Amino acid sequence: MVLATTTSPRQGTSRGLRRLLEVPDGAYRGALGVLAALFALLLIAFVTSLVIQSRSAFAHFGLSFLTGTKWDAVHTHFGALTFIVGTLETTLIAMFIAIPIGLGCALALAFATPRRLRVPLGTAVELLAAVPSVVYGLWGLLVLAPWMRIYVEPGLAHITGGRFPFGGAQIGTGLLLAGVVLSIMVLPTLVAISRDVLMAVPGTEIEGAFALGATRWQVMRKVVVPSARTGVVGATTLATGRALGETIAVTMVIGNSPAFAHSLFSTSATMASVIANEFTEATEPYHLASLIAVGVLLLVVSVLVNLAARLAVRSVSRERAIGVGIL
């Protein structure tokens, strides 16, 4: 109250409002508590509404919803295995490409870039994380897909003589392109977080290793990377979570056919892409419930992956973990 009466007169117009905000401590804490409770309620409503709306699919199809491969809206037969496998395959391809390159980038940014370039390059990487996924999808579909069809796919097919895993029609879009686009999309996140984790390694340990006569590579390999391992694993897991749930870019480049891929060139579908693709067309109740059930599976997977990642990154340093939350 003291502060309220001694503030400058120019704020006099909003006195009524200020009176209103001048609440006793109990009310203030109560109001904040209510906000926090509302947030918790929102999360509970989120999970329960999805579970309730998908229950009929799980009840009707039982375990065959997870093991069935037939996704047939006409005969009301829904099994999500092809999408689960499709999600795993695209994520695997993406991480297979992104992890080594991302780790190399992070090491280069943390230890092998001139000081002058370090900040601009780091900022560029972080800004690229902000480019919307639909833009990656558009570029993947209109630029990368023709390029894959003309140059990359014939080349790869030549290596194995057109046999597994590079067989079949070369049309550009498909599993491989989805994996490549995903890897490009998760790279900025992966690099930004692992660079932070690598730079958090205590300087004394690094200097000690140099003093013993270790080369720069040995210091990274034997001191920096082992010491930052948990954080790097966390960053990788976080990026994996993002790849698992990425929707729109994958939907644009994967070809959307609900069938097992028998080649890296095959069109396929993921859990996220089938929801994006079919949700508005799902007029039949079991179809809608099944799509929501796929959403529940996606929710469960992403919660597990993110919990693991957060706990790993958080154990490195509390301060860092908060920064990661923003990315």
Added chain:
Amino acid sequence: MTVMAADPILARRAEIQQIAQDTARRRQLFSRFGMLVCRACLVIALIPLVALLVYVVIRGASAWNWAFFSHLPTPAGIPGGGISNAIVGSVVIDVIAAAAAIPFGIGAGLFLSHSDGRIASVLRLSADVLSGVPSIVVAIFAYIVLVSRHPGSLGHFSGVAASFAIGIIMLPIIIRASETAIRGVPQVLSEAALALGARRATVARKVVLPTALPGLITAVLLAVARGAGETAPLLFTAIGSQFMAWSPLKPMNAIPLVIYQNGIQAYPDLVKIAWGSALFLVVAVLILSVGSRMVATRLRRVRRD
């Protein structure tokens, strides 16, 4: 010499030094090679990212003209047409989402910054996990709450449903970033205000929040940039429209939707519109991201002076 030979530790040290010296050249070469590989990774990673931006700028800029920004979309096959309704839709959807998520998120961030108990840490972790939940799943929640038919729902596609989904995506970012910003405010400031007899609400409003303002602005701009770029939450909420809609209670068009829906068409005119919209979206999102950094540094500098 005889003394050194007698001491096994010194002998071992000499041996190690010898090995280090003998292998120095090889190790140095290997190290150079390793660092080269790392730098090569950086180049390999930057190529597609730079190519993406170059393509978006070149293809997008050629689609920009006055009609692009002021006209409504035309049906497939008819050249021309613009994204005026998508710009309006995006602004309306994102403003509503931000207007709901900002006070809610900063309030929750304030709560978390005051509390260190078990409940707070569970909430903190759930906010983190929520930010990793795929946006398409959030979209399903918005669909169930506001689009599917039941009492209390609108029962049809609408801009508000999209705002609801995008608000949920913004929320965890605002909560966690504003908590960090608020925790950065020196404790002595609020203690001094409390010692003067100010109530906690007054301290928060007059001392804590103004001091944390740079961080809060960064948090909000980052969250808005993230929300504005999302497409999946719009697919079955705002759903898109060919007409101008000012009312968020109706189906609305939005820029990410235009990119997605036009991009997958075979008509060059529609694809051109998609590229133009992509440039528009990238520019908007980058302005928000860069702006958030600049605002934060500028305000911090002003405060220090």
